Each structure stands twice: as C-alpha cells, then as structure tokens.
Amino acid sequence: MTWISKAITLFGAVLLGHACYSAQEHSALQSFKAATATLTSSSLAVASLPVDIAIETVIAITVILFGLVLGTRPLRPIQWRVWAGKIEREGEEGFMDNDGEVNKDFVGNPFKFLETRPGFVDIRKQRKEFASWVKTSSTQ
Amino acid sequence: MAQVPVQTIHRDPQLFYWILLPITAVMILTGVLRHYATVLMASAPKRLDQKTTREQRALLHGINVRGNFHTLAKPSFDVRRDALTTAYESGAYLKSPENRGQAPPNPLSDPSSMEGMMGMMKNQMAMIIPNTLIMSWINAFFSGYVIMKLPFPLTIKFKSMLQAGVATKDMDPRWMSSISWYFLCIFGLQSVFNFLLGSDNAASQMAQQMGGMAPNAGQMFGPGVDPDKQFLAEAENLAVIEHYSVLDGVEQRLLEGIKV
Amino acid sequence: MSAEREFQIVPIVQEAVVHNSRTLLNLQSLTASLFGVGAGILGLESYSGFLFYVVCSLLTAMLFYVVRVAPTSLASDANGGGGAFDTSRYFRSQVEFWTGGLMNGLAGFILTWTLFYGLVRA
Numbered sequence: 108m109t110w111i112s113k114a115i116t117l118f119g120a121v122l123l124g125h126a127c128y129s130a131q132e133h134s135a136l137q138s139f140k141a142a143t144a145t146l147t148s149s150s151l152a153v154a155s156l157p158v159d160i161a162i163e164t165v166i167a168i169t170v171i172l173f174g175l176v177l178g179t180r181p182l183r184p185i186q187w188r189v190w191a192g193k194i195e196r197e198g199e200e201g202f203m204d205n206d207g208e209v210n211k212d213f214v215g216n217p218f219k220f221l222e223t224r225p226g227f228v229d230i231r232k233q234r235k236e237f238a239s240w241v242k243t244s245s246t247q
Numbered sequence: 248m249a250q251v252p253v254q255t256i257h258r259d260p261q262l263f264y265w266i267l268l269p270i271t272a273v274m275i276l277t278g279v280l281r282h283y284a285t286v287l288m289a290s291a292p293k294r295l296d297q298k299t300t301r302e303q304r305a306l307l308h309g310i311n312v313r314g315n316f317h318t319l320a321k322p323s324f325d326v327r328r329d330a331l332t333t334a335y336e337s338g339a340y341l342k343s344p345e346n347r348g349q350a351p352p353n354p355l356s357d358p359s360s361m362e363g364m365m366g367m368m369k370n371q372m373a374m375i376i377p378n379t380l381i382m383s384w385i386n387a388f389f390s391g392y393v394i395m396k397l398p399f400p401l402t403i404k405f406k407s408m409l410q411a412g413v414a415t416k417d418m419d420p421r422w423m424s425s426i427s428w429y430f431l432c433i434f435g436l437q438s439v440f441n442f443l444l445g446s447d448n449a450a451s452q453m454a455q456q457m458g459g460m461a462p463n464a465g466q467m468f469g470p471g472v473d474p475d476k477q478f479l480a481e482a483e484n485l486a487v488i489e490h491y492s493v494l495d496g497v498e499q500r501l502l503e504g505i506k507v
Numbered sequence: 508m509s510a511e512r513e514f515q516i517v518p519i520v521q522e523a524v525v526h527n528s529r530t531l532l533n534l535q536s537l538t539a540s541l542f543g544v545g546a547g548i549l550g551l552e553s554y555s556g557f558l559f560y561v562v563c564s565l566l567t568a569m570l571f572y573v574v575r576v577a578p579t580s581l582a583s584d585a586n587g588g589g590g591a592f593d594t595s596r597y598f599r600s601q602v603e604f605w606t607g608g609l610m611n612g613l614a615g616f617i618l619t620w621t622l623f624y625g626l627v628r629a
Binding site for chain 3: 123126127130131134156160161164165167168171172173175176177179180181182183184185186187188189190
C-alpha cells in the first residue's frame with residue numbers, strides 16, 4: 108500500500124518539476140525574444156502559458172494529490188463504543204500504520220482489565236485447569 | 248486601451264540566488280534548530296516530595312470525581328463525596344497544615360518556583376532571539392531590494408510594510424522587498440516544518456503562541472496559589488452536584504435500540 | 508443538560524479525535540503548498556488563484572472522504588444513517604472536515620504561490 112502511494116507521489120513530482128522547468132524556460136525565452144525584437148514591453152509576451160504545460164501541471168497536481176491521500180494514515184472511530192468494538196474484533200491489526208507496524212500510541216484493549224477483575228474470574232474453570240495440569244505433569 | 252499598463256521591473260536574476268534562497272534556507276534551518284534546541288533544553292519534570300504529590304493528587308481526585316460522577320452509582324458517589332468534602336474542609340491533605348489561613352508566600356522568593364519560570368523564559372528566548380537576529384541580519388544586508396511580485400493585488404496601505412527601505416512613490420504595492428519575504432516565510436513555513444519534523448514540533452510558532460495562551464495543567468499547582476482555598480472551592484463544587492447515573496433508564500434505551 | 512447527558516451516554520475517544528484531525532491537518536498543509544506550486548506555475552493572479560485554492564482544497568477533502576472515510580462509514584450501520592458525505596464516524600464536526608483545510612493551509616499556499624510565481628515569471 109505504502110509503496111504505491113510513494114510511487115504515485117514521486118511520479119507526480121517528476122511531472123510537476125518538468126512542468127515548472129518548462130514554464131520557466133518558456134518565460135525566459137519569451138522575454139529574451141521580446142528584448143531582442145525591442146518590443147514595447149515584455150509583459151505582453153509573457154502573459155500566456157502554452158496549453159500543454161498548463162495541462163501537465165494540472166495532471167501533476169492531481170496525481171500528487173492522489174498519492175498523498177493514499178499515503179495518509181487510517182482514521183480511527185471517535186465514538187467509544189465503535190472504537191472499542193473495533194479493538195475487540197481486530198485487535199492490534201486495526202491499528203497498523205501504513206508500514207505494517209502497530210501504532211505507538213495504541214494502548215491496548217481497554218476492556219482487558221475486566222477479565223482479570225476478581226468478580227469476573229471464573230475460579231472453578233481455573234481450578235479445573237490447574238487440576239488437569241497437575242495430572243498431566245504428574246503422569247509424565 | 249482602458250487597461251492600466253502593468254508595471255514591469257527588470258530585475259537581475261542573480262537576486263534570486265543571493266537573496267531569496269539564503270533567506271529561505273536560513274529560515275528553514277532556524278526552525279529545525281529551534282526544534283532541536285527546545286527538545287534539548289526541555290527540563291525533566293521536577294521530583295516532588297510525598298506531601299506535595301499527595302496534595303496535588305487529592306485535588307485531582309476531587310476534580311475527577313466531579314467530572315465523572317455520572318458513571319458512579321448513587322451510594323458510591325455519596326460515600327466519595329462525603330469523604331472528600333470532610334477531608335478537604337479539615338485540611339487533611341494539605342502539605343503544611345500549620346500554614347492554613349496565612350497568605351501564600353511571594354512566588355518570587357520561593358526558589359522552587361523560580362525553576363518553572365526559568366523554563367518558560369528559556370522557551371521564550373528560543374523564540375525571540377533567532378527572530379531578532381534574522382530580522383536585523385536581513386535589514387543589514389538585504390534592505391532596499393525589490394525581489395518579487397505578489398500574485399495578488401493589495402491596497403496602498405500595505406506599501407509601507409512590504410516595501411520597507413524602498414522609497415519609490417509610484418511603485419505598485421505588489422512588489423515586495425526582502426523583509427516581506429521574511430514575514431511570508433514566518434507564517435508559511437509551518438507546513439514545511441510539519442513535513443520535516445513531524446506534526447508536534449517545537450518550530451511551529453503559531454502552536455507555541457496558542458499553547459502559551461491556553462491554561463496548562465501545571466498552572467493549577469503553580470506558585471502563589473493557596474491550596475487550602477482550592478480545596479475549599481473543590482469541596483463546594485462537589486457539594487452542589489446533583490447526582491444522576493448514565494444507567495438511568497438504560498432498559499428503555501436498550502429496548503428502543505432493538506429492531507425486530 | 509440533555510446534550511451533556513447524550514455526550515456522557517455516548518462517550519468520545521479523545522485520542523482518536525486528535526489522531527484523526529492531525530492526519531487531516533498534515534495532509535492539508537502538504538497539499539496547500541502543492542497547490543501553491545501549481546498556481547505559481549500556471550501564473551494565476553489574484554482572484555483566480557484563490558479560486559484555484561478553494562476548488563483544490565475541496566477536491567482534497569472529497570478525495571480524502573472517498574479514500575479514507577467512505578469505505579468504513581458507509582458499511583457500518585452505527586453512524587446513525589447519515590448517508591453519503593457523513594463524516595461523524597471519524598470527525599466531530601462536518602464543517603471542520605470540509606472547510607478546515609482552507610484556513611490551515613492558506614499561509615503555506617501564499618508562500619509557495621509567491622515563490623513559484625516569482626521563479627517562473629522572472
């Protein structure tokens with residue numbers, strides 16, 4: 108995902124740089140012509156930009172814009188219940204950056220503490236698990 | 248030919264390389280430098296002794312109870328309120344109970360409070376010194392040049408600001424001198440810093456000015472504030488709360504949410 | 508009172524709000540400089556330049572909506588049935604989402620616009 112956006116942005120930047128250079132050369136050439144032909148003022152000559160450069164600029168901007176938008180980080184739901192539901196369902200994968208790393212301000216599941224709360228612990232199940240663990244370790 | 252002829256001024260292209268680029272580069276580098284200087288100069292939070300911490304935490308406890316009372320059941324809220332109010336009014340959490348009722352000490356004489364002020368001073372200095380230096384540098388070297396033309400027309404009032412040092416009466420206010428490029432850089436380089444240094448950088452001056460205006464959390468326990476008065480005010484705030492719970496009428500809301 | 512109650516019943520995750528608006532702000536300040544480059548190359552002047560900026564930032568918001576907001580907010584039924592162009596899943600105010608970029612990037616836009624206008628029309 109991220110290399111696509113980077114490649115698109117780079118391509119657009121190359122286009123934009125080329126357009127900028129062309130426009131600069133064009134205006135330099137025009138003013139040079141005007142100076143040699145001793146026209147009244149150079150402003151008449153510089154006034155218009157060739158259509159192809161204009162089109163190239165607009166396309167370059169659109170391409171870069173697309174690349175930049177693709178490169179933004181994923182958003183997070185702001186409502187607590189939606190956000191918590193997302194964490195419950197997706198865990199850390201819901202908070203990946205574009206680079207595939209877990210975001211560093213991801214604090215973990217906010218409902219994790221409910222599992223370890225004394226009132227919520229299933230003591231019988233834990234006891235059963237412990238008994239079976241003792242049994243398996245004693246038979247070996 | 249009713250159109251007013253456009254003013255054209257032939258400028259040396261070398262102006263670009265010797266004025267515009269240096270100013271821009273210096274502005275960007277100063278921003279980066281300021282960011283790292285602020286990071287380096289940031290003093291670690293001061294260690295507080297146990298009594299002070301208790302005092303501050305007790306006050307925060309009261310504030311949090313007041314802010315989140317709707318998640319507590321009525322009995323538990325009442326118990327908390329009673330305990331906190333009595334403790335506040337008796338001054339149980341005060342750092343020095345014997346000083347109750349006395350005027351707070353002068354903040355300037357207290358050495359511990361001086362440090363906080365020094366921190367603020369350092370931040371201010373990191374802002375002001377580079378700006379003054381650069382401005383006088385530009386004024387000394389680059390004043391009197393017209394380097395650029397703004398792409399949009401302005402009224403005549405901007406002339407004195409944009410064309411400082413260029414004493415030409417008839418010139419269009421769109422032409423700007425180097426000092427106005429400097430001002431443009433101050434305001435416009437925000438996004439460049441955003442890109443270079445990440446969004447929570449110290450170089451962005453606007454954010455700093457905003458932060459200076461907003462009351463930060465450290466202000467609450469700042470020097471010169473009487474904790475006893477804060478406690479009494481907090482006790483009063485707690486006493487006037489009319490308790491309700493978010494769970495009031497939750498069955499109704501649940502039933503409404505269920506679509507058959 | 509009732510608005511406050513509503514807010515307490517449906518709480519908002521503050522970190523997520525900050526994260527979202529920072530993401531949007533980064534994009535806006537970057538693209539504003541980009542539009543300045545474009546306007547400078549095209550040689551736009553006065554009103555047409557500002558118009559270009561407004562149109563482009565609305566386009567940015569639109570593209571951002573299509574890429575980042577729409578796929579999830581339209582799929583979920585939890586957004587209260589706001590329909591298309593509803594950003595309440597990720598942003599607290601719609602106005603901030605659609606027009607916030609105009610103010611945030613204006614200074615950067617003018618800077619690069621002036622710079623490239625001067626560069627190209629030297």
